[in-house]
Amino acid sequence: MTDITPHGGHDQQPAKLGYSPRADIEHRLRLADTDPKAARRAERQVTSMFLLSMVFVVLFVVAYIGIDPSTEVYIPVFGLTSALNIALGLTLGLAIFLIGAGAIQWAKKLMPDVEVVQQRHDQLSPDSDTQEAAANYERGKEESGFARFRMLRRTLIGALIVFPIPLVIMLKDLWVPTPEEEGKSPADILSTTLWTADMRIVSDGTYKPVRPEDLPVGGLISAVPADLQEVEELQGNLNARGKAAIILVRMEPDEIRAQQGDGWDYQGILAYSKICTHVGCPIALYEQRTHHLLCPCHQSTFDLADAGNVVFGPAARRMPQLQIGVDAEGYLVAKSDFAEPVGPSFWERG
Amino acid sequence: MTTTSPVEKAGGATAQYVDKRIGSNKFLSRNLGKVFPDHWSFMLGEIALYSFIVVLLTGVFLTLWFKPSMVEVVYDGSYVPLQGIKMSEAYASALDISFDVRGGMLLRQMHHWAALIFVAAMAVHMFRVFFTGAFRKPREFNWLIGVGLTTLGLLAGFSGYSLPDDLLSGTGLQIARGIMQAAPIVGTWAAFLLFGGEFPGTDFISRLYSVHILLIPGLILGLVTAHLMLVWTQKHTQFPGPGRTNDNVVGYPLLPVYMAKAGGFFFIVFGIIALVGGLVTINPIWIFGPFTPDQVSAGSQPDWYIGFLDGALRMMPNWESSFWGITISWNIIIPAMILPGLMFTALGLYPFLESWLTGDKREHNLLDRPRNAPVRTGIGVMAITFYALLWVGGANDIIATAFDLSINSIIWFLRVSIFILPPIAFVVTKRICLGLQRRDRDKLLHGYESGRVLRLPHGEFIEVHQPLSAKDLAVITAKTDVAPLPAPEKADADGVRNKHYRIGTLRHRLSTAFFGDNVARPTDAEIEAGQHHAEHDAALEAPLHEYEDADQISPGRGGALHHPGMAETNAEQMDERSQH
Numbered sequence: 004m005t006d007i008t009p010h011g012g013h014d015q016q017p018a019k020l021g022y023s024p025r026a027d028i029e030h031r032l033r034l035a036d037t038d039p040k041a042a043r044r045a046e047r048q049v050t051s052m053f054l055l056s057m058v059f060v061v062l063f064v065v066a067y068i069g070i071d072p073s074t075e076v077y078i079p080v081f082g083l084t085s086a087l088n089i090a091l092g093l094t095l096g097l098a099i100f101l102i103g104a105g106a107i108q109w110a111k112k113l114m115p116d117v118e119v120v121q122q123r124h125d126q127l128s129p130d131s132d133t134q135e136a137a138a139n140y141e142r143g144k145e146e147s148g149f150a151r152f153r154m155l156r157r158t159l160i161g162a163l164i165v166f167p168i169p170l171v172i173m174l175k176d177l178w179v180p181t182p183e184e185e186g187k188s189p190a191d192i193l194s195t196t197l198w199t200a201d202m203r204i205v206s207d208g209t210y211k212p213v214r215p216e217d218l219p220v221g222g223l224i225s226a227v228p229a230d231l232q233e234v235e236e237l238q239g240n241l242n243a244r245g246k247a248a249i250i251l252v253r254m255e256p257d258e259i260r261a262q263q264g265d266g267w268d269y270q271g272i273l274a275y276s277k278i279c280t281h282v283g284c285p286i287a288l289y290e291q292r293t294h295h296l297l298c299p300c301h302q303s304t305f306d307l308a309d310a311g312n313v314v315f316g317p318a319a320r321r322m323p324q325l326q327i328g329v330d331a332e333g334y335l336v337a338k339s340d341f342a343e344p345v346g347p348s349f350w351e352r353g
Numbered sequence: 354m355t356t357t358s359p360v361e362k363a364g365g366a367t368a369q370y371v372d373k374r375i376g377s378n379k380f381l382s383r384n385l386g387k388v389f390p391d392h393w394s395f396m397l398g399e400i401a402l403y404s405f406i407v408v409l410l411t412g413v414f415l416t417l418w419f420k421p422s423m424v425e426v427v428y429d430g431s432y433v434p435l436q437g438i439k440m441s442e443a444y445a446s447a448l449d450i451s452f453d454v455r456g457g458m459l460l461r462q463m464h465h466w467a468a469l470i471f472v473a474a475m476a477v478h479m480f481r482v483f484f485t486g487a488f489r490k491p492r493e494f495n496w497l498i499g500v501g502l503t504t505l506g507l508l509a510g511f512s513g514y515s516l517p518d519d520l521l522s523g524t525g526l527q528i529a530r531g532i533m534q535a536a537p538i539v540g541t542w543a544a545f546l547l548f549g550g551e552f553p554g555t556d557f558i559s560r561l562y563s564v565h566i567l568l569i570p571g572l573i574l575g576l577v578t579a580h581l582m583l584v585w586t587q588k589h590t591q592f593p594g595p596g597r598t599n600d601n602v603v604g605y606p607l608l609p610v611y612m613a614k615a616g617g618f619f620f621i622v623f624g625i626i627a628l629v630g631g632l633v634t635i636n637p638i639w640i641f642g643p644f645t646p647d648q649v650s651a652g653s654q655p656d657w658y659i660g661f662l663d664g665a666l667r668m669m670p671n672w673e674s675s676f677w678g679i680t681i682s683w684n685i686i687i688p689a690m691i692l693p694g695l696m697f698t699a700l701g702l703y704p705f706l707e708s709w710l711t712g713d714k715r716e717h718n719l720l721d722r723p724r725n726a727p728v729r730t731g732i733g734v735m736a737i738t739f740y741a742l743l744w745v746g747g748a749n750d751i752i753a754t755a756f757d758l759s760i761n762s763i764i765w766f767l768r769v770s771i772f773i774l775p776p777i778a779f780v781v782t783k784r785i786c787l788g789l790q791r792r793d794r795d796k797l798l799h800g801y802e803s804g805r806v807l808r809l810p811h812g813e814f815i816e817v818h819q820p821l822s823a824k825d826l827a828v829i830t831a832k833t834d835v836a837p838l839p840a841p842e843k844a845d846a847d848g849v850r851n852k853h854y855r856i857g858t859l860r861h862r863l864s865t866a867f868f869g870d871n872v873a874r875p876t877d878a879e880i881e882a883g884q885h886h887a888e889h890d891a892a893l894e895a896p897l898h899e900y901e902d903a904d905q906i907s908p909g910r911g912g913a914l915h916h917p918g919m920a921e922t923n924a925e926q927m928d929e930r931s932q933h
């Protein structure tokens with residue numbers, strides 16, 4: 004054979020069959036190179052890995068058929084998990100892994116471990132090729148008249164530049180405004196919410212109107228406008244909720260140091276937007292001792308006793324406050340929509 | 354001496370059939386014996402490739418059951434806690450995959466784990482390429498492709514884990530939308546177009562879906578193909594070692610060794626991903642619940658590769674300017690647009706920058722040892738430190754709870770250290786590299802210190818230096834010294850002003866900074882003398898002849914035959930040796 008067989012010496016014939024010559028590096032023989040018994044052991048080892056792989060495929064099928072998907076098992080470290088998932092993962096994983104382990108073992112123990120050498124070649128094309136390419140280019144330029152027909156060239160380039168415009172224009176209808184959105188810019192739409200004067204405040208989840216007595220001092224309620232459910236039904240999306248969600252908190256009236264408008268609270272009950280002014284996460288962490296509202300996304304902190312101003316974190320704007328009062332039946336209502344856009348800033352916001 | 358089986362005959366006939374039509378044997382003849390160098394760090398790219406294949410495979414399976422729709426449905430699957438709850442069809446189908454499709458959970462978890470491993474392997478592979486200088490000429494294109502692949506990998510992952518429409522992924526999308534909206538001029542329009550109106554709308558998941566399963570994987574596949582074709586034609590780089598030069602490749606031929614090892618390794622990676630997918634829960638969407646824009650779970654964390662962006666957002670001071678009716682949200686534009694833009698641009702440009710400032714236009718097929726390019730290594734560690742600090746920022750709430758620290762002080766610590774620690778990392782790394790270079794030089798000049806002390810007959814103690822092994826010698830001497838670019842002349846001999854004087858001076862300074870501190874490689878003569886000296890040192894240690902029974906052979910006791918004319922006593926022998 005040729006010089007990449009492990010037993011070959013340095014003085015072998017030069018490369019045959021396109022094989023590369025072995026590298027001139029010291030090389031130690033492996034056990035399997037010298038001892039036929041060791042070679043047979045390695046062969047048996049690899050064979051059993053391939054066999055085992057097939058066994059695991061059978062076990063996979065057995066598990067797939069035999070294990071009920073709802074069975075759970077407790078495995079130390081990994082906790083309580085689906086028995087089927089573990090069984091399938093183990094059998095499939097081992098079936099595949101063993102093929103790889105076998106192949107590598109085969110390569111390591113039984114294939115030649117002698118390094119060989121190949122010469123590299125310059126990436127540069129030979130001069131003749133470069134010249135031929137250049138000549139062809141010149142010929143093409145000459146024959147097409149690309150250089151001579153100036154108008155032809157310019158109009159072609161012009162046409163190629165403008166032809167993608169329709170493709171871009173068609174992207175406009177990625178957003179088809181709803182009838183209510185018709186004629187409004189994104190900035191307009193972002194600047195209004197469902198809240199209107201005398202809209203009842205209902206608690207999120209139960210959709211029950213809220214009375215001042217429902218909220219003890221120090222308490223917090225997530226709330227939405229009374230007509231939200233109806234609107235969501237109508238629109239078939241969660242857009243209105245994403246802007247109108249608020250939190251109600253109650254503190255002693257003398258704890259309130261500042262508000263966004265005079266008397267916007269109702270007996271110490273304050274309503275603030277729930278949507279972070281940083282990049283829009285809903286906020287829920289409220290520390291009643293400090294009156295701080297903390298956003299879980301990037302930890303912007305707002306002081307609800309101080310007009311919702313930012314006390315820490317990357318948010319630049321205060322939390323918008325909703326002016327509230329009670330209606331004739333004693334339920335909490337909004338006095339108007341928010342005075343400023345809720346949620347993250349945007350270019351046209353001013 | 355070998356027999357040809359019927360299968361082989363058929364195979365041969367097929368090869369002929371194909372060859373007559375596409376000339377494939379030309380390719381085979383050239384490439385079946387192609388040589389691939391071997392090193393553990395060359396497997397990092399392979400891991401990335403194989404985990405990508407697993408991602409493709411499991412992803413195709415997921416598409417068979419996943420429904421990318423935001424239409425509201427009421428869940429009636431077998432996961433009890435969520436039964437009867439309204440949710441999007443996307444989320445419901447992801448739950449079905451997890452609980453009602455046998456093996457579906459395994460596929461989901463394998464897909465997710467493979468995605469995490471894919472991005473991680475790309476990152477570490479990139480470190481390897483960077484620190485060994487494998488990006489140098491002629492491999493700059495592959496570096497650029499790699500940067501593109503990493504970027505696409507992040508997008509693929511983000512678009513993927515946003516699909517199931519659970520509370521965690523929805524929060525991620527909400528943040529992405531908030532960032533988009535802050536973009537100058539086009540922000541609100543871009544957001545409205547992409548989401549089909551306000552957030553969350555009903556279009557986004559299905560739009561994201563085609564991006565996730567078609568657009569991005571297609572681009573990745575194309576780039577991966579180009580990447581591998583370039584590796585194939587340019588041939589792999591290799592580490593310095595005996596017999597290895599800039600003009601050859603030393604390693605194993607494609608057939609059979611490399612094919613068996615690389616092919617086997619694919620199955621190993623695949624198998625391990627299946628095992629991990631079976632054993633370790635990832636992204637338990639059923640715990641998070643369906644998405645709604647007014648709820649969030651505390652301590653929510655994105656996948657690891659998005660963490661640095663999250664950290665940047667958290668660390669940024671809350672700057673914003675409003676004037677003339679417009680708002681510029683620096684607190685978002687800087688960390689979420691400018692910073693990643695700069696990071697990836699710098700990454701992409703680095704090879705060109707380095708070759709420009711060093712004036713190095715040679716082809717490099719032999720890798721640098723990181724210590725031999727102290728400035729580059731320093732820059733790499735500096736960048737990693739910078740990235741790591743951003744990443745720590747992304748986990749500040751978790752760190753705060755785990756170590757009972759205040760988030761406030763962590764953020765302030767990070768805001769300061771992001772400017773201080775990376776330069777420190779640079780200086781320290783460079784020093785360490787230079788120290789290692791000095792040690793290498795000592796090894797060449799004196800051999801390596803064996804740690805054994807020998808007392809010479811005249812009472813002197815020496816530490817025995819041993820000559821380097823052929824491998825060490827080849828590795829260490831592969832270092833080449835490059836002179837920095839010379840300082841330019843202000844004017845040439847005829848007094849004509851040098852138009853490039855300023856830029857020339859800049860390059861002179863930069864390249865001096867790059868190479869200037871390197872420890873010079875000793876000359877070949879010095880190395881030879883040093884190694885010879887060490888050999889002599891080592892010879893001092895050789896067992897002494899036994900002079901008492903010198904005329905008897907006593908192999909059992911290590912005795913040696915005494916030849917006439919040989920030194921007689923131990924003292925004589927040692928004297929003789931130390932005279933050399």
Ligand code: HEM
Nearest residue numbers: 412413415416419447465468509510513514517566570636
């Ligand atoms: C290009 C690299 C890709 C990456 C990094 C990636 C990553 C991800 C990740 C992290 C998820 C979330 C899985 C979870 O629920 O925990 C996901 C979901 C998904 N991916 Fe991929 N993916 C890639 C390519 C593909 C391809 C090529 C397909 C299909 C042809 C695909 C199909 C899907 C589907 C259908 C889902 C949603 C199913 C579910 O979440 O249960 N992905 N992907």
Ligand code: FES
Nearest residue numbers: 279281282298301
């Ligand atoms: S979204 Fe609230 S701090 Fe970022």
